[in-house]
Amino acid sequence: MLKTFLGAAIRQRHSCVLSTGNNCTRAFHIGTSHGPSVKSASGTIRNLLQSSALLSKSSSFSSRCYSALAQQKAVIARPLESRFFSSNGTHSATADATLPVLAPPSVARWLLFSSTLVFAVIVVGGVTRLTESGLSITEWRPITGVMPPLSTEAWNVEFDKYKGTPEFKLMNHSITLEEFKNIFYMEWGHRILGRVIGITFVLPLAYFAFRKRLSTSMPANLTGMAVLLGAQGFLGWYMVKSGLEDSLMDTPGAVPRVxxxxxxxxxxxxxxxxxxxxxxxxxxxxxxxxxxxxxxxxxxxxxxxxxxxxxxxxxxxxxxxxxxxxxxxxxxxxxxxxxxxxxxxxxxxxxxxxxxxxxxxxxxxxxxxxxxxxxxxxxxxxxxxxxxxxxxxxxxxxxxxxxxxxxxxxxxxxxxxxxxxxxxxxxxxxxxxxxxxxxxxxxxxxxxxxxxxxxxxxxxxxxxxxxxxxxxxxxxxxxxxxxxxxxxxxxxxxxx
Known part of the structure; x- marks a missing residue:
């Protein structure tokens, strides 16, 4: 009766170990393949003691298997972290993925840098106005206007265009080509800085938006700024155009200005x-x-x-x-x-x-x-x-x-x-x-x-x-x- 009871207990324990995985099951079978064989009372007791030792070893091994499987299950069950956590290493990986996105310091530094460039373009624009250089470029060419004249012939072409403006006819009719180059470069630098601001603002904005590093209210606000930045280019040319109108020549005492x-x-x-x-x-x-x-x-x-x-x-x-x-x-x-x-x-x-x-x-x-x-x-x-x-x-x-x-x-x-x-x-x-x-x-x-x-x-x-x-x-x-x-x-x- 004792033999039958212990045999049933061992088989039940073997069944539990089998459920932990193939590797654990295979190891257990290797250790217990000989099976108990009883021909006498002493043989039965010895066989039971061996089975008890194997049972203890199997218990330890199965515990390790259970632990490994539990860890694997935890990894699988862990909810996927949002893109925000993966892009901000300073945040804990165990943070709640339901938290809203918080803009990292890189976004703040980009915005502060952009504001510094705008500060600079305001100052340069003031100097352009004070030196009366703003009417030196008579056309608005957003793409081809990036490069200044590179040859004497190209400079003469630009100078001839300027000679047709009211400012040249009423105020600067004695200006030389070298003097024209000075005011041309001032206005050209102002326009180039405006283009640089556009590039350094729009491209990082697209990057941060794609990587989901912007707080909830930021995309709409910053997109509005980008649109306003583009409108500044049109508004700048609209302003310059007001100083190039020939109607100024017909107004007594008029001074060519925007x-x-x-x-x-x-x-x-x-x-x-x-x-x-x-x-x-x-x-x-x-x-x-x-x-x-x-x-x-x-x-x-x-x-x-x-x-x-x-x-x-x-x-x-x-x-x-x-x-x-x-x-x-x-x-x-x-x-x-x-x-x-x-x-x-x-x-x-x-x-x-x-x-x-x-x-x-x-x-x-x-x-x-x-x-x-x-x-x-x-x-x-x-x-x-x-x-x-x-x-x-x-x-x-x-x-x-x-x-x-x-x-x-x-x-x-x-x-x-x-x-x-x-x-x-x-x-x-x-x-x-x-x-x-x-x-x-x-x-x-x-x-x-x-x-x-x-x-x-x-x-x-x-x-x-x-x-x-x-x-x-x-x-x-x-x-x-x-x-x-x-x-x-x-x-x-x-x-x-």
Whole structure:
């Protein structure tokens, strides 16, 4: 009876081992092929002891087999990770694949680099306008215009085209070929830099979109920027074309220059592109830092929920947005000053002709009205009268200066200073320093009759001031949805 019972137990154990796989089964059979043989009681006991030893060995081996198969099953059952995890090695491979895509630092660096190029093209465009080089290239050739003239014959062809423009006939009729080359290269460099920006923005955008490294809201926003960037090329040529029209020759006292409206549109679009690229890049970089380390706006201890819900901070944020809009409008008004050469009238400060405000009949002269009833006299003087344009720019600049100064000293009050995150305080300090420098550059430009180096620095200063305000707004921005989700997952994983 004992023999029968033990034999049944051994066969049951053999059956369990067989279910673990062919290799394990084959090894077990090799070890137990002799089978028990009982001819006597002592033989039976010895056979049972041998079977018990084999059973122990088989148990150990089958346990290893079970372990290996369990690991293989876990690998097969593991859900496929999203493309985001495979492309960002710094993230844990065991992270939840359902988390939204968080743009990596490479996306932020690309956007910041693109914004730097836009900053450069704005400055180069200002120098092109100040040196009166913008009308030297009389055609818009997006592809063939990449190469400048390479032979004397080609240079003569371009020079002959320029000789047919109103600018040459009215102002530069004594210009030489070598002097023409100088202004040609300035405008050519401006156009080439615009093409470089297009390539360095669109191609990486397509790459990051294909690799799925853009956060949810990024593809639509960046595609809009790419379209706006392409429109800038058309708008630039539309602006240049306004200065090449032969109708200027029929207008008494007309000066060949591009339309101030088109110039303002061209500059305004560039400023929007710059602010968009800079803000998106800074936001992506700060979202990554928050998701990885919990740092928000330069602080590890401040909770953004508590800071942004503070009524004092809410009011400060609204004031910062209003000031950013004012900085943008002041820079845009500078385009009308440049387009009308309004910086060459009333080269004194703070007075204009010995008065704080010029006479009303000069600010709103009926000579600029085109409607018989004079109903357009107000808005035409605001945008077409050099005296009014300069006065408006002065008012906007002074308002911007005192508003920035007021906001800076407001932020130094103990209650608001304690509530603001560190990066917000740093950004506002930079804005206050920049607005003081910008006032000095503006006064120097006016008093010294618009010298090219100082005037170009003044235009660059306006973009730098806008940059500090964009950074201030980003420092008061809540982390993106993806950054919040990743931060919660990181905190949850760190819990014991």
């Amino acid at each position: 339309s101030q409206y088109r110039l303002a549109a061209h500059l305004g679009t560039a400023l929007v592109l710059y602010a968009g690229m800079l803000g998106t890049g800074l936001a992506a970089l700060k979202d990554w830092k928050h998701a990885k380390s919990g740092i928000w706006s330069g602080s590890r201890t401040m909770l953004w929920q508590d800071v942004l819900s503070n009524p004092v901070v809410k009011r400060f944020s609204r004031q910062s947005k209003a000031l950013t809009t004012l900085v943008f409008l002041t820079a845009l008004s500078g385009a009308f000053v440049a387009g009308l050469d309004a910086g060459l009238v009333y080269n004194e400060f703070p007075l204009m002709g010995g008065r704080l405000v010029p006479p009303t009949d000069e600010l709103f002269s009926f000579a600029y009205a085109k409607n018989p009833d004079g109903s357009d006299v107000w808005w035409r003087n605001i945008f077409e009268n050099p005296t009014t344009v300069q006065f408006d720019h002065r008012v906007l600049a002074i308002t911007t200066y005192f508003s920035t100064t007021w906001l800076y000293f407001q932020a130094r009050r103990p209650a608001l200073r304690a509530a603001l995150p560190p990066l917000a305080r740093v950004s506002l300090t930079a804005a206050f320093a920049m607005v003081n420098l910008q006032v000095l550059l503006g006064l120097s430009t006016l008093l010294y009759l618009v010298p090219v180096p100082i005037a170009a620095a003044h235009q660059a200063g306006s973009v730098a001031l806008l940059s500090t305000m964009v950074h201030l707004l980003i420092s008061l921005r809540r982390p993106g949805v993806a950054a919040q989700a990743w931060r919660r997952a990181t905190v949850q994983k760190a819990k014991p």
